[in-house]
Amino acid sequence: MTHAFHFDASLYAAYLRSYAERLGVRRIEGKIVETRLRGEDGFVEAVTLDNGRTIEGDLFIDCSGFRGLLIEQDLETGYEDWTHWLPCDRALAVPSTYDGQPDPFTRSTAHGSGWQWRIPLQHRMGNGLVYSSAHISDDDAAQLLLDNLEGEQLADPRALSFTTGRRLLAWNKNVVALGLASGFVEPLESTSIHLIQAGIARLLALFPDKRFSPIERDEYNQQIQNLFEDVRDFVILHYWANRRTDSDFWKSCAAMELPDSLQRKIDLWRSKARIFRENAELFARTSWVAVMLGQGILPESYDPIADALDEQKVAAALEQMRLANLQAAERLPSHGEFLAEILGHRRRSEPELPEFIF
Ligand SMILES: Cc1cc2nc3c(=O)[nH]c(=O)nc-3n(C[C@H](O)[C@H](O)[C@H](O)COP(=O)(O)OP(=O)(O)OC[C@H]3O[C@@H](n4cnc5c(N)ncnc54)[C@H](O)[C@@H]3O)c2cc1C
Structure with missing residues (x-):
């Protein structure tokens, strides 16, 4: 049976850190304030910390979050914005008390201008609201979230802003961006940590030597692009096919022009209920079928082989x-x-x- 995990993200990060250190990873604490690029080809040679220490390297993995310290600020790689398909650009997260039996799933509830998550952990409930700032103010969003908490609020809501999209090249020169530095598909299907893991696995499979052949780099970038776009299409489907018409937000989602790749999937499904898992995409056929049928997209016919x-x-x-x-x-x-x-x-x-x- 396939499954997924509910983690306390802070505890998980601390766990991974100590796990890596135990395996011999050396961690140097500090804020990067400067980057030195190589004159002839613009490869990153070294970073300097705010205490003046300089760290040289052959390969740099940029995990600096949305801003993309090396991949964007230094290498100016570029970002493809997907807001026209996935308009939510802000989130508020707040923990609450919880004393019932935990559900073995995340509950996602649609609201007028976005949706709310509810994630049961062992010791608390994680809650959050993901919303479009063009359709609801931050104050109203916070009120909406707090009005819909089941337990007692344990902290002030934490605000996050993001632009759904992907870095044009996840691997540029000798910098590989992982995590939010490489892009972000809003969290409706909780896919970011999977994409980080998939990026690590592909980097290991295509690990470069010091010559940094474009063959491995291009393959990595193509595979990561496919992964991101497949996840993007699956998340867009939820928004486009949702049949709510009670707000401008949902009306504009229903009216959007879909990416060709998703339109093709929907056409195949509508025609004869066919779904193909493409590339190495995360979501299996059962997931696509669940969302198509669950949102009322019914096939017009069926595979003629079924008659046999x-x-x-x-x-x-x-x-x-x-x-x-x-x-x-x-x-x-x-x-x-x-x-x-x-x-x-x-x-x-x-x-x-x-x-x-x-
Ligand atoms: C609203 C929301 C909900 C999410 N829900 C899920 C989910 O359900 N499932 C899931 O898999 N993922 C989810 N994610 C994504 C997940 O949180 C991220 O993938 C994860 O936090 C990894 O982020 P990161 O390490 O790329 O970036 P961050 O966590 O942002 O870390 C970036 C780090 O870089 C450091 N940094 C930045 N600049 C410098 C500098 N100059 N010098 C040194 N250090 C620097 C920062 O201090 C920070 O520690 C969600 C994200 C958001 C925004």
């Missing part, structure tokens, strides 16, 4: 699948029981640094 199948055999196969799923679900503990078991196990053994916990 024996209906009784198909019905029997479906029944077998239903029973297998039912039996598996009955055997499994609830999400709350599962978490309690893991936590109990960890408390009993108390390792200094827990091995990766689900």
Whole structure:
């Protein structure tokens, strides 16, 4: 069964840091204030910290967030803005108390000018509102979020702004941008950390030597572009196909012109319920089908090969699948029981640094 994770992002970052340090990664704390570029080709040679220390390198990985310290400010790589397809550009995040049984899923609720997330963790609820600043003021957005909290508010809302889109080249010269420095698809499908991981995996698979061949670089950039665009199309589908008509925001989403790649997917589905997983895209056929059907996009016909199948055999196969799923679900503990078991196990053994916990 496929699954995803709910993490406390700050704890996860601290965990990854200590994990990496234990494996021998050396961490140098400091703010980068200057970059030295090589005269002949503009490759990054060194960065200087605010304490005056200079750090030289062959390959630089830019994880500096939206601003893209090296990839954009120094190398001026360029950014493709997708706001016309995904108009939300701000978010507010706030934790709240929580004492029920945790759901094993994120709940996303549409509002007039965006949507709200609700993510149960072991010890608190993560909440947030993602919205379009062209359609609702920051104050009204904060009020909307706080009015819709289930538990008690634990902190002031934290504000974030972003421009959905992607860096034109995730790898430029000897700089590889990862994370928000490489682009951002708004968090409706919680895809950023997956894209970071996918970027790391591809960088390892195409790791350069000091000559930095354009062959590996171009392949990396193409693969990352495909990943970003596939995620983008899947998220756009939610906005475009949503049938709300009660606000200017939703009306403008329904009226948008879709990217060709998404239009082609919708046409194939509408024609005969066909979906193909392309490239190495994150979302499987079942995810696309769930959103298409869930948002009321119905196929006009079906694959003619289906007429060659024996209906009784198909019905029997479906029944077998239903029973297998039912039996598996009955055997499994609830999400709350599962978490309690893991936590109990960890408390009993108390390792200094827990091995990766689900
Ligand atoms: C509203 C919102 C919701 C999200 N929800 C999800 C989700 O559900 N699932 C998911 O997978 N992802 C989600 N993400 C994305 C996720 O938060 C990011 O992918 C993750 O934080 C990684 O970010 P990053 O390291 O690229 O950038 P950041 O977390 O922004 O880190 C950048 C770092 O660079 C440092 N820096 C900047 N300039 C300098 C300098 N000059 N010198 C030294 N250091 C510098 C900063 O101090 C900072 O520590 C969400 C993001 C947003 C905005």
